[in-house]
Amino acid sequence: MTVLNREDANASPAYAPVPSSDEGTARGDGIKVVLVDDDEDYREAVGGELSDLGFQVVSLPDGAAMFEYFGNGNSSDVILLDWRMPGVSGLDLLGQARRRGINVPVVFLTGMLAASYENAALDGGALDFVNKSRGATILAKRLNLIVKAGKRPPEQQQEEVLDCGALQLRPQISRAFWHGTDVNLTVVEFNIVNLLVRTAGEYVTYRAIYDCVHHVGFIAGAGEDGYRTNVRSSIKRIRNKFRAIDGDFGEIENFLAFGYRWRGAVRDTAD
Structure with a gap:
């Protein structure tokens, strides 16, 4: 559900025209954006602003439409995902997208300001968390920074891959695969x-x-x-996620009162 913050009738509109001094850094230059939000008016307003700035915008009403879009072989440079939609959270949709192999950068849109939501979004794998009241100019700049930071010269395009037995790590997208299945960390x-x-x-x-x-x-x-308790809790969650895939998982070993280790040797490769 979209939440727009309007403190009073005289407040500045959330999506005012872009000042000319900001136009250079806000220009989209053909960046493809998939905007997923259940609020049709919001999609129309933001999509229109971003299109005027040179972004190629595909507006979709829900997660099902998003999965259908990518399932049909379409692509995008970045996904703009509403934090809260009817029946599902944006965070859940992000997890589903990663499990389906959709590794497009995700930026969450929200009207909720609590730091706990932002932490949850970033911990869940999003690259940014933008308040809807910030306006289209700020949103465009953030999208530019994220997409352009991910574009490297051809000689730097090889992705680091770490293989350790049945485990494969892809640090560039923060994904771990056990026997080929995404662990969804x-x-x-x-x-x-x-x-x-x-x-x-x-x-x-x-x-x-x-x-x-x-x-x-x-x-x-x-x-x-006290930090030991936090570490134990994190390790427990990690083990449970691996065991959901492999009930015999036992690669993380504990040395009481000292710490943990991963059994086996790592092999560094590249795609």
Whole structure:
């Protein structure tokens, strides 16, 4: 459900005309955008603004239409996904898209300002989280930054792939595959697995695991060693996701009071 923030009748419209001084950095230059939102008026307004800025916009009302669009062989440079739609969250749709092999960058649109929603979106694999009230100019600039940052010279196009037994990691898109099946890890969970795999066979301390998803010295939980509880909870979620694919999964081993390790050796390849 789309939420537009209107504090009073004199507030600036959410999608005012683009000032000429901003036009250069906001120009889409043919960037293909799939806009998914259940609010027809919102889709028309935002789609029109982005089209005027040079973006190629495909407006779709729901996740089913989005999956049909990509299932028919169509492509896009970026997906603009509403955070909340009838019967399903945008976060759930993102997970479904990744499991279907749709690895297009995703930007969430929302009228909800809580940091917890933004954290959930970024942990879930989105590249940005934009408030709908920011307007089309800011949205266009963010889209430009994301898409252009992902375009590299041909000699840099090879994607890093790490193979470790039945596990394959693709750091560029933060995806992990076990026996060829996407484990559907969040970005935070992927970072933990990535750390363990890159040091496969060696135990990594609780502190090092925690620091890889926060910052060095960050303290959370009860007491000086409270971060251990956070790490254990993360490892439990990761193990459960692997075991949903393979009930015999046991690659993550614990050394009591020290940390965890990934068994086996990693092989670094490229596509």
